[in-house]
Amino acid sequence: MGATAFLYLLLSLWVQGATAADLGFTRSDFPREFVFGAGTSAYQYEGAVAEDGRSPSSWDTFTHAGKMADKSTGDVAADGYHKYMEDVKLMFETGLEAYRFSISWSRLIPNGRGAVNPKGLEYYNNLIDELVNHGIQVHITLHHVDLPQILEDQYGGWLSPKIVEDFTAYADVCFREFGNRVVSWTTIDEINIGVIGSYDSALFPPGRCSDPFGVTKCTTGDSSIEPYIAAKNALMAHASVFSLYREKYQHKQKGIVGINIYSYWSYPLTNATVDLEATQRCKDFLYGWILGPLVFGDYPQVMKKNVGSRLPPFTKVQSELIKGSLDFIGINHYFSVYVNDRPLDTGVRDYKADMSVNSRGSRTDPPAGQGPPTDAPSDPKGLQLALEYLKETYGNLPIYVQENGMGSADDSLDDTGRIGYLSSYMGSTLKAMRNGANVRGYFAWAFMDLFELLSGYQSRYGLYRVNFTDERRPREARLSARWYSGFLKHNGTTALASRAQVNQALNLVS
Numbered sequence: 264m265g266a267t268a269f270l271y272l273l274l275s276l277w278v279q280g281a282t283a284a285d286l287g288f289t290r291s292d293f294p295r296e297f298v299f300g301a302g303t304s305a306y307q308y309e310g311a312v313a314e315d316g317r318s319p320s321s322w323d324t325f326t327h328a329g330k331m332a333d334k335s336t337g338d339v340a341a342d343g344y345h346k347y348m349e350d351v352k353l354m355f356e357t358g359l360e361a362y363r364f365s366i367s368w369s370r371l372i373p374n375g376r377g378a379v380n381p382k383g384l385e386y387y388n389n390l391i392d393e394l395v396n397h398g399i400q401v402h403i404t405l406h407h408v409d410l411p412q413i414l415e416d417q418y419g420g421w422l423s424p425k426i427v428e429d430f431t432a433y434a435d436v437c438f439r440e441f442g443n444r445v446v447s448w449t450t451i452d453e454i455n456i457g458v459i460g461s462y463d464s465a466l467f468p469p470g471r472c473s474d475p476f477g478v479t480k481c482t483t484g485d486s487s488i489e490p491y492i493a494a495k496n497a498l499m500a501h502a503s504v505f506s507l508y509r510e511k512y513q514h515k516q517k518g519i520v521g522i523n524i525y526s527y528w529s530y531p532l533t534n535a536t537v538d539l540e541a542t543q544r545c546k547d548f549l550y551g552w553i554l555g556p557l558v559f560g561d562y563p564q565v566m567k568k569n570v571g572s573r574l575p576p577f578t579k580v581q582s583e584l585i586k587g588s589l590d591f592i593g594i595n596h597y598f599s600v601y602v603n604d605r606p607l608d609t610g611v612r613d614y615k616a617d618m619s620v621n622s623r624g625s626r627t628d629p630p631a632g633q634g635p636p637t638d639a640p641s642d643p644k645g646l647q648l649a650l651e652y653l654k655e656t657y658g659n660l661p662i663y664v665q666e667n668g669m670g671s672a673d674d675s676l677d678d679t680g681r682i683g684y685l686s687s688y689m690g691s692t693l694k695a696m697r698n699g700a701n702v703r704g705y706f707a708w709a710f711m712d713l714f715e716l717l718s719g720y721q722s723r724y725g726l727y728r729v730n731f732t733d734e735r736r737p738r739e740a741r742l743s744a745r746w747y748s749g750f751l752k753h754n755g756t757t758a759l760a761s762r763a764q765v766n767q768a769l770n771l772v773s
């Protein structure tokens with residue numbers, strides 16, 4: 264009996280209760296070229312913020328000003344800068360097919376523009392080589408909400424059109440140095456909610472806002488107009504990077520370039536016409552703000568109407584440059600909301616007020632305040648509906664689910680709740696694909712516990728647990744890591760087996 268057959272015999276004896284049959288699908292129900300991965304981002308993972316020539320990013324400034332609820336920083340985070348070799352080995356053992364991470368712009372180009380930091384170059388080259396040597400696809404995000412502070416200081420970062428030239432030059436370095444090994448480039452993570460966090464609610468650096476829209480009192484900013492300006496500049500920067508890749512690199516490197524949007528599904532709270540319209544408006548503001556220009560060359564009508572002169576228009580030349588500038592759509596997806604109409608305020612408005620809806624995490628919740636609800640229950644069906652909506656509305660472009668995962672204050676290794684969450688959302692991805700959605704990959708957030716942008720170290724998302732009180736930052740597989748591994752390496756045969764059983768199975772094959 265071969266080792267594999269022996270393994271399956273053992274597994275069939277071991278696995279009690281839920282198995283692949285209960286999950287309703289296996290790895291081989293997805294196309295072979297579909298990729299399953301997991302992700303991290305630079306500031307959340309690397310640490311080593313003042314090492315080897317890295318200059319501060321806007322997140323360093325923000326966390327060191329004590330802006331996080333738990334007063335935490337990413338100074339050490341998961342210490343990935345020192346532990347990436349060990350981590351790639353863990354990814355390989357898990358059976359990860361792809362790894363999504365971001366490059367720290369201020370580590371690679373500490374002045375924001377100009378000279379490349381050789382140590383930064385070396386770190387990313389080593390990481391990429393290690394991934395490639397282990398057969399793991401490389402999916403890189405260029406900007407994951409962590410702008411070099413120096414560009415923030417010099418011209419206000421994304422608020423200035425000057426960002427277009429600097430972002431393009433940074434991308435050029437990345438394409439030139441790393442592009443021969445990179446499958447997929449995402450220019451900007453969560454472009455829509457990113458600018459809201461940065462310039463409307465002040466939840467993210469640079470923490471700008473104006474009364475009454477911020478989560479804190481801001482000394483500078485204008486919540487009514489800055490998010491719209493930043494989004495336009497970010498779209499222009501994205502388009503510039505896309506055309507650079509297309510003209511200079513794509514024919515030899517064969518990679519793809521897309522953008523990432525924060526997504527949630529919205530259901531109408533009631534079937535009243537005003538609520539159905541409010542639900543569509545919510546989608547137009549969330550998706551259409553970004554995908555309207557990228558796919559059709561302009562913002563949705565309802566945004567132009569409600570935002571008016573605060574929405575910076577595109578010239579004809581800009582519109583033509585932006586239109587069609589993406590090979591794929593990346594979405595981050597965690598929950599759904601219920602939406603009802605809220606009459607348009609006549610006074611000063613921000614994005615949420617312009618959207619003119621109330622949203623809540625469940626039918627019975629009170630309306631959430633600024634931003635989406637924070638404790639919405641799991642709703643896998645919402646991901647299926649979002650994927651099908653994107654297909655119908657924006658021309659069936661390839662889509663990657665780039666983040667999906669469950670946060671929890673519970674540090675336990677036996678995270679069966681997370682397995683339930685991930686498997687149900689993977690299942691709804693498959694349903695959307697069976698209905699024709701062009702989905703090409705799924706990435707769990709996160710490969711390991713990280714510094715979380717909204718909650719510091721108070722919320723855990725990792726397949727692997729990280730002990731942040733131990734200076735060595737040891738990693739330990741949660742049950743979800745072992746389950747994901749079983750799904751990927753053994754076609755789901757080990758799904759939902761007990762941790763001890765899966766543990767044994769993994770030891771057998773490694």
Ligand SMILES: *[C@@H]1O[C@H](CO)[C@@H](O)[C@H](O)[C@H]1NC(C)=O
Binds near residue numbers: 532534
């Ligand atoms: C709205 O109508 C749909 C389709 O008829 C129905 O399935 C749904 O339950 C209704 N929703 C509410 C809140 O009444």
Ligand SMILES: *[C@@H]1O[C@H](CO)[C@@H](O)[C@H](O)[C@H]1NC(C)=O
Binds near residue numbers: 730731732
């Ligand atoms: C984390 O590390 C600290 C310090 O080494 C240790 O005291 C603690 O028990 C560890 N926690 C867990 C859950 O392993």
Ligand SMILES: *[C@@H]1O[C@H](CO)[C@@H](O)[C@H](O)[C@H]1NC(C)=O
Binds near residue numbers: 290
């Ligand atoms: C995976 O499992 C499914 C369902 O049991 C089966 O149909 C399929 O052939 C298996 N694929 C591989 C590669 O073993």
